Amino acid sequence: MRYLARTADGTPMLGDDRGYVPLEAAVPDAESIRDVLPTAPDTLPDPETAPARRVPAAHLSFGAPLADPGKLFGIGLNYADHAADLDEDAPSEPASFFKPATAATGPGGPIRLPPADISDRVTAEAELGVVIGRTCRDVEAASADQVIAGYLPVIDVTAEDVLRRNPRFLTRAKSFDTFLVLGPHIAVPDRGTDLSDVEVRTVVNDEPRARNVVANMHVPPRELVAFHSRVMTLEPGDVISTGTPGAHVVRPGDRVRAEVDRFGSVDAAVVR
Template sequence: MKLATVKIKGEEIAVVISDDKMISIQTINEKANKNWSTDLFSILQNDELAELTHWYQEEGESSLAKFPYIPEHEATYAPLYRNPGKIWGVGMNYMEKALELSGKPPEEEPVIFMKPDTSLIGSGESILLPPQSSQVTTEAEFAIVIGKTCKNVKEEDALGVVAGFTTTLDTTAKDIHAKNPRYLQRSKSFDTFFSFGPHFITVDEFSDLKDLEVETVLNGEVHHRNVIANMMYQPEWIVSFFSHIMTLHPGDVIMTGTPGSVVIREGDVVACQIRGFKSLQNPAAIKN
């Protein structure tokens, strides 16, 4: 099942995407006599996704064709939600990227970092280039969305606590990080430096993640491309790794690393493209 959050008449609401049509959860509640939350974060927090997915698989997919839908011109995509409890990133998860950044193979355990929720934007919103930095880079990443509160999860059980996946763009003030590796967190934390969405696809839709190809695109040109099979730390391992450090909660987001970054300047449009997901695109603008 594919979901998104759209803004319509000033309100951000969850929709199911079916045959390229947007059907709001509110409409589904009315037509199917359900009482699900009408925003995606609450659906995750209230443990409603499994029931919604079951309904979709058993009868909903065919029923949605008869339900009123939101015309695309009346809605704009928003972030999937605004306030995830945790936004984590994994650095240098592809061998090529690790060699590019450090000149040597990666360590036995991954580099990790956090993003504040104030860095969060949705597709179409501007990445604001801060005056403190003269070199800003952005990179496409496949991201995991946690679906259950969990701790110390075994790798083989990891997908059981995952709600689904989405596309993300991770932006960095590269020159700030280059001054001192200890400045990594600062370089990642500026407002608008984390783009999130627009599509969320539930975990049951994927028989094998390894063949998914992640692309970093600048102004319509693919600059970096790689498949998840080439990640040094696979998504299941990543979930297990984080869960052994901290308790994970529904709605937590974990970016899994990038095939490569691009320098962005005012007027550029950067995108994350992964097959099956709507392209996540953001223009770059100067912060006033």
């Protein structure tokens, strides 16, 4: 598995389980992670070939892997269990929505809760994110790997009391600054990697609060890419968060973690 990441000071990095090298050492013409997304995974170099010494991940501080993410999709109620939690029926097709780029933040966050008079019930949700690598339209699900650069762990955040007042308030409920934690890297597996047994876990204060596997999604990741490519052009740096197995209410002082088997984890402090 190769990884694409950015340090907290903005340096693009290429890595694997043994550590990271500066991206420019491996791809001299690349100035950003977005520049190499179209090459993943087929021609993305092995860090071993770079004329630079690997730095262990533990010695680095990471920011969000995309400095300038593109379209940020969320998918609601993509697991039957989560729909039941919200007393809602699962939709018959993807219930997608957008989040603004200003909602995105990196590992550690913090997730900043709105003032209590605006929202006093905020939930955090672990998700598997899909990163688009190539500009595309009308992709078939069977060919989606040709346009997927990789995957990353995501913490999605919702002002649930705002949403419950009226479902038309979804955009507002999802769009507060820091309400989408991305990172710490984009994991780049081989094409055709089986995702069905990948488990996604919402963890709050080191206690798992919800968990489920990709096989139990109503619409799996590759089909989500195909579905949305029939609606609009997808571009490198777009991210589709594929839905959560379950949300948990968070308060100031909590720490939230999204754990995604094989692809990593990201955590963030919660503050007001």
